[in-house]
Amino acid sequence: MTSIEFAKNIRKTILQLVFKAKASHVGGALSMADLLAVLYNGTMNVKPENPEWEERDIFLLSKGHACTGVYATLALKGFFSMEELFTYSQNDSRLLSHTSHKVPGVELSTGSLGHAFSVGCGLALSFKRKKNNRKVFVMLSDGELDEGSNWEAILFAPHHGLNNLIAIVDYNKIQSFGTTTEVLNLEPLAKKFDAFGWNAIEIDGHNHEEIKAAFSKALSSEKPPVIIAHTVKGKGVDFMENELLWHYKSPSEEQLNEALKQIEA
Numbered sequence: 001m002t003s004i005e006f007a008k009n010i011r012k013t014i015l016q017l018v019f020k021a022k023a024s025h026v027g028g029a030l031s032m033a034d035l036l037a038v039l040y041n042g043t044m045n046v047k048p049e050n051p052e053w054e055e056r057d058i059f060l061l062s063k064g065h066a067c068t069g070v071y072a073t074l075a076l077k078g079f080f081s082m083e084e085l086f087t088y089s090q091n092d093s094r095l096l097s098h099t100s101h102k103v104p105g106v107e108l109s110t111g112s113l114g115h116a117f118s119v120g121c122g123l124a125l126s127f128k129r130k131k132n133n134r135k136v137f138v139m140l141s142d143g144e145l146d147e148g149s150n151w152e153a154i155l156f157a158p159h160h161g162l163n164n165l166i167a168i169v170d171y172n173k174i175q176s177f178g179t180t181t182e183v184l185n186l187e188p189l190a191k192k193f194d195a196f197g198w199n200a201i202e203i204d205g206h207n208h209e210e211i212k213a214a215f216s217k218a219l220s221s222e223k224p225p226v227i228i229a230h231t232v233k234g235k236g237v238d239f240m241e242n243e244l245l246w247h248y249k250s251p252s253e254e255q256l257n258e259a260l261k262q263i264e265a
Contacts, residue, residue: 010076013075048077066170124164
């Protein structure tokens, strides 16, 4: 399966999960689907049949509220069954409404923003000191870059030469109460990372060729690399795109059917 087909399946599954559970955060899950599709379609060194494989690369979803994107990706890759996937957010399910480490393939329970980046730094440092070639990928939201703990991590990684840590910013430019420009402007984001000693790579986060090239560049970088992926919140569904409402709302059955139709097309 190509990464583009994989991304389409991830998006359809996200929509179905959010609808069934009457959940939220669909917009931020859809915005990172292309990034996840490329990551799990040959970029990361993982074994779905053995999620605890000792030589696996590590992926941390710092924006844990967008867990449906990762849950869908992992189930579609075979880390656990599709049947279990659709227990998402039900009583007694291990698929909680923010990413849970009890789910095969999920390394860290996240949801309180600003934590996973620091954990990623610690893991990357330990791999460096053990002379282990494992990589750590951390997916951040743009809104959570308001958190000071992330800027401590941004200082820490270059100081320790953590080029085995690959940060990815899902830069969809909408956070919980408005646009990132309105709430707390991040620009010039790439220049800020560069000034802190990172190798900032800006891309269209929905162009699979650009995503693949960015990961290739990141994996050979001498500095800690950050991929600043310009994305669209709610990508793939015209009435969800760039709409803050879909940070909170679940679709009706009519909206679900229309969204699935658009994704398939």
